[in-house]
Amino acid sequence: xxxxxxxxxxxxxxxYSGEGISVKSLETEIAKxxxxxxxxxxxLKGLRERxxxxxxxxxxxxxxxxxxGDYLSGTATKGGFLAGFKEVLSYIPGLKxxxxxxxxxxxxxxxxxxxxxxxxxxAAEYVDTLKQSEQDLYKEIDRINVKIVExxxxxxxxxxxxxxxxxxxxxxxxxxxAMEAGSVEQRDIQASADKVHAKLAEHSTNVxxxxxxxxxxxxxxxxxxxxxxTIRNLANDIxxxxxxxxxxxDMASAQIQAIGRAADASSVMLEMKRSLDxxxxxxxxxxxxxxxxxxxxxTNLDTLIKDLDTFDETTTTVLDENLKKSREVExxxxxxxxxxxxxxxxxxxxxxAV
Amino acid sequence: xxxxxxxxxxxxxxxxxxxxxxxxxxxQAARLNNSFPDRRPLQNTLDTxxxxxxxxxYGELYVDARAGLPNLASLTRVRTDHExxxxxxxxxxxxxxxxxxxxxxxxxxxxxxxxxxFERLQKLELAPVDHHRVLLRxxxxxxxxxxxxxxxxxxxxxxxxxRLLIELTQVSSLWRRKVIDLDEDGETAxxxxxxxxxxxxxxxxxxxxxxxxxxxxxxxxxERVARGIIGPALFSLPAGAGVMVRRTAEAPNxxxxxxxxxxxxxxxxxxxxxxxxxVAFATDAAAGDIREEKSNDPLSPLLALRLAPAEAARYxxxxxxxxxxxxxxxxxxxxxxxxxxxxxxCDAAGTRNILYDLxxx
Numbered sequence: 001x002x003x004x005x006x007x008x009x010x011x012x013x014x015x016y017s018g019e020g021i022s023v024k025s026l027e028t029e030i031a032k033x034x035x036x037x038x039x040x041x042x043x044l045k046g047l048r049e050r051x052x053x054x055x056x057x058x059x060x061x062x063x064x065x066x067x068x069g070d071y072l073s074g075t076a077t078k079g080g081f082l083a084g085f086k087e088v089l090s091y092i093p094g095l096k097x098x099x100x101x102x103x104x105x106x107x108x109x110x111x112x113x114x115x116x117x118x119x120x121x122x123a124a125e126y127v128d129t130l131k132q133s134e135q136d137l138y139k140e141i142d143r144i145n146v147k148i149v150e151x152x153x154x155x156x157x158x159x160x161x162x163x164x165x166x167x168x169x170x171x172x173x174x175x176x177x178a179m180e181a182g183s184v185e186q187r188d189i190q191a192s193a194d195k196v197h198a199k200l201a202e203h204s205t206n207v208x209x210x211x212x213x214x215x216x217x218x219x220x221x222x223x224x225x226x227x228x229x230t231i232r233n234l235a236n237d238i239x240x241x242x243x244x245x246x247x248x249x250d251m252a253s254a255q256i257q258a259i260g261r262a263a264d265a266s267s268v269m270l271e272m273k274r275s276l277d278x279x280x281x282x283x284x285x286x287x288x289x290x291x292x293x294x295x296x297x298x299t300n301l302d303t304l305i306k307d308l309d310t311f312d313e314t315t316t317t318v319l320d321e322n323l324k325k326s327r328e329v330e331x332x333x334x335x336x337x338x339x340x341x342x343x344x345x346x347x348x349x350x351x352x353a354v
Numbered sequence: 355x356x357x358x359x360x361x362x363x364x365x366x367x368x369x370x371x372x373x374x375x376x377x378x379x380x381x382q383a384a385r386l387n388n389s390f391p392d393r394r395p396l397q398n399t400l401d402t403x404x405x406x407x408x409x410x411x412y413g414e415l416y417v418d419a420r421a422g423l424p425n426l427a428s429l430t431r432v433r434t435d436h437e438x439x440x441x442x443x444x445x446x447x448x449x450x451x452x453x454x455x456x457x458x459x460x461x462x463x464x465x466x467x468x469x470x471x472f473e474r475l476q477k478l479e480l481a482p483v484d485h486h487r488v489l490l491r492x493x494x495x496x497x498x499x500x501x502x503x504x505x506x507x508x509x510x511x512x513x514x515x516x517r518l519l520i521e522l523t524q525v526s527s528l529w530r531r532k533v534i535d536l537d538e539d540g541e542t543a544x545x546x547x548x549x550x551x552x553x554x555x556x557x558x559x560x561x562x563x564x565x566x567x568x569x570x571x572x573x574x575x576x577e578r579v580a581r582g583i584i585g586p587a588l589f590s591l592p593a594g595a596g597v598m599v600r601r602t603a604e605a606p607n608x609x610x611x612x613x614x615x616x617x618x619x620x621x622x623x624x625x626x627x628x629x630x631x632x633v634a635f636a637t638d639a640a641a642g643d644i645r646e647e648k649s650n651d652p653l654s655p656l657l658a659l660r661l662a663p664a665e666a667a668r669y670x671x672x673x674x675x676x677x678x679x680x681x682x683x684x685x686x687x688x689x690x691x692x693x694x695x696x697x698x699x700c701d702a703a704g705t706r707n708i709l710y711d712l713x714x715x
Contacts, residue, residue: 104551106511110426110483118434125442128468131461139458250416253427254359 005171009164010195014203016154026213033147033220036140037227040133044231047126057119109256117249124242130235137228144221148214155210158203165200169193356600361513362427363419363603367407369591369629370415374404376631376712377423377587380687383710384635390582391481391507391517399424399481402432405474409467411435419603421513422587422633429483429509432475439476443469483509486550491521499525501577508557514585518557520568521578521641557581562657562680565640569676576678578641583634588614588692590630608653609699610634617695628714632692636684644679651682652703687712 019025172193179186358364365373378400386393403424406412418425446452449469455462484507491501504520549571556564561579569576588610591600601618605611614632636651649656657680661669685708686696693709700707 104554107484107551107554113426114430114434114483117430118437121434121438125438125445128461128465129445131459132465135455135459135461250362250427251359253416253425253430254362256426 151214158206364414396481398478418513421585422602439472561640580639587633630691632688647679649682651684
């Protein structure tokens with residue numbers, strides 16, 4: 001006589017979606033997903049190095065423009081007028097050692113304008129790269145979400161099956177107790193119980209693995225989202241700075257072209273000084289951006305890179321702090337704008353009574 | 355008024371596109387010889403600017419409000435784009451994946467457009483803002499005599515685009531500072547900085563004034579000074595269903611500018627909803643081999659005719675020392691609505707000038 005317990009559960013196919021799971025396959029899958037983040041972090045590393053280069057070049061050009069400006073405003077008198085001007089000329093590429101009377105200032109300004117415009121363009125080109133990275137990361141989040149849902153479903157499936165197995169196990173246990181010890185029936189029930197136990201062990205492991213996978217993917221998603229937001233904020237800041245610098249340069253070009261040939265005459269030195277001031281301003285704006293981003297990288301990226309590898313609490317804290325600061329800045333901006341709007345509204349004359 | 359900065363006018367699409375198309379076709383119609391800046395690079399620059407506007411790389415086109423031509427910012431924009439194109443393309447990767455993700459986010463559509471823009475741009479030779487060349491024509495080491503041609507292409511401070519060509523012979527001697535240095539092989543030449551700057555600074559002077567100025571330099575015999583000038587361009591572009599019109603905002607105050615101003619206020623302009631463009635192309639040469647001294651330029655009489663009597667006498671005596679003659683000419687390219695303006699200016703000055711047709715639409 002065989003067991004009266006319904007053992008169909010042993011033959012049921014459990015419908016897990018995706019490929020089977022093991023500790024090794026889970027690690028491989030997670031590592032694959034993390035590769036995307038690592039690539040983005042590598043891109044940020046490259047950006048940091050390029051940033052340092054641009055900062056060096058900009059600082060150098062800013063120095064030249066300041067010297068040029070000081071010379072024109074008459075504040076650079078050390079070593080005499082001619083010596084000062086020669087020093088200024090020596091900063092411009094290809095013009096080392098030329099005498100005062102030998103150079104067209106119009107030509108110098110146009111050459112410097114070209115260099116400055118190129119520098120701003122170099123910086124601005126990174127905006128699209130960062131925005132592309134941001135989109136890549138959001139796409140990655142979509143992919144991780146699919147995984148999370150899959151893991152959650154599989155965990156639910158495993159849990160349901162484990163419960164069924166548990167019920168079968170308990171029923172077999174109860175049935176076994178009613179049988180004569182050592183009887184054929186008891187042995188038969190024990191054999192079934194062993195099979196149930198083996199299945200229970202297998203699918204309990206699945207419960208743990210799928211549960212763990214779901215949690216790990218969720219953490220991965222959280223960090224990916226934070227990285228995407230960090231990149232978006234950086235791209236927005238770069239865009240803001242380079243747009244401002246570009247507008248200033250456009251104004252400078254108009255002034256350089258307008259003063260034209262007259263730039264070589266001393267009577268228009270003041271005009272030229274203004275033109276240079278506009279250029280200096282643009283370089284200031286851009287240099288400030290580079291400095292700011294460099295500080296950002298210096299203070300955050302190393303930690304970011306290190307901690308992203310381990311996904312520990314420090315990473316989360318760093319990103320949280322970073323985003324918190326960004327949000328604070330954003331909120332302060334909004335608050336300032338609202339205050340200004342409120343003030344304007346208050347200052348406006350009251351509408352005439354009808 | 356579309357003035358956005360000093361002497362700077364901003365045009366946006368679709369007017370900017372129409373303007374660049376007309377200007378490009380005007381350059382072709384003008385049949386420019388080598389007295390003028392090279393047409394092909396300038397054409398490439400106009401096409402690139404058009405491309406950049408169409409693809410949304412730039413939102414506006416900056417035009418010199420006096421000369422009606424793309425200004426320093428516009429020329430520099432595409433030149434710096436050309437410089438960063440290769441590196442940017444390498445960073446962007448292939449265009450196909452960007453195109454495939456076009457619907458995913460705005461950045462991919464923009465990058466795909468930029469990719470196409472950079473791809474086309476990197477193969478082109480663009481118009482320079484300034485370009486200086488010294489070419490050796492003849493060299494006789496025995497007598498230390500060398501003949502050179504100096505070419506300067508320049509976006510002038512007045513907004514016009516010009517080429518200055520100087521042919522001169524230099525006799526080298528130990529005690530004299532040379533204006534042009536030959537390398538040891540006697541094959542390549544470079545103007546010294548002082549001479550180079552003199553040429554650069556004086557590029558906007560009349561050919562005859564420049565001829566006299568350079569002839570004064572010791573050890574140099576000037577044979578020819580020639581200038582070819584593109585501009586000004588006077589345009590009228592319907593905007594906003596023909597209700598508004600964008601025009602050259604600060605047209606020069608010469609006979610052409612005044613005639614243009616009168617036209618723009620008159621019935622002729624009011625009746626037309628077509629885009630109109632008139633471009634001037636002037637040449638101005640001073641050389642020993644010119645047969646007859648004459649100005650066929652309705653906007654620029656000979657220098658001798660513009661001087662006060664006392665100065666004219668001094669100038670005559672100066673000219674006797676330098677045997678050269680001057681010839682000035684100017685041709686025009688105009689759309690149908692503006693042909694009469696150019697013709698009236700020529701008639702008033704008593705000159706007979708070539709007037710090429712430029713068809714619209």
